[in-house]
Amino acid sequence: MRPSESAGRSERVGPRGRHRNPFRCRCRARGDSGYVTAETAVVIPVLVALAALLVWGLMAGAAQVRCVDAARAGAREAARSGETAAAVQAARAAAPGGAEVSVERSGGMVRVRVTVPLPRFPVPLGSEADALDEAALESGASGPGTPEGGAGP
Known part of the structure; x- marks a missing residue:
């Protein structure tokens, strides 16, 4: 076609000078590349939150x-020495920062x-340990009725 013949028609020319087909699908040309950015914008915060949750769990x-x-160390020290202050100090030395330590004595335990x-931590963490109170057992063993107490058979 000559330019004089196409005076009534509008000619569609592509970026390289070729004629474009007006019926061709332009889906790909309209911006599928934005989906990758949107998906990345959603996935990255989720991955960061997951990593933070895993670190918190550890x-x-x-x-x-x-x-x-710490509970075992405190119970061991309380059983050996018989002093509550020494048991609390031993437990606090092994416990995580800000931990609360309590010592209870009942009978020989x-x-x-x-x-x-x-x-x-949003979940309660803790532990308890029991031990025989050796100091109480030794003082009870030397009481009346035993050979060390002098009233034995």
Whole structure:
């Protein structure tokens, strides 16, 4: 066609000078590339939150193990020395920061509880350990009715 013949028609020319087909699908040309950006904008915060949750879980597990170790150390020290202050000091040395330590004595048993308060972890963490109070057993063994007490058979 000559330019003089196409005076009544509008000619569609593509970017390279070729004629474009007006019936061709232009779906790809309209912006599918934006989907990748939108998906990335959603996925990255989810991955960051998942990583933070995993790190928090590891920290909570480590704090629970430290609570168990602290309760055992406190019960062991209370059974050996018989002093509550020494047991609390031994438990606090092994416990995670901010942990609460309590020592209870009943009969010949010592119970040490170590707990981590809720603001640090949203779930309660803690442990308790029991031990025989050796000091109470030794003082009870040397009482009346035993050979060391002098009233034995």
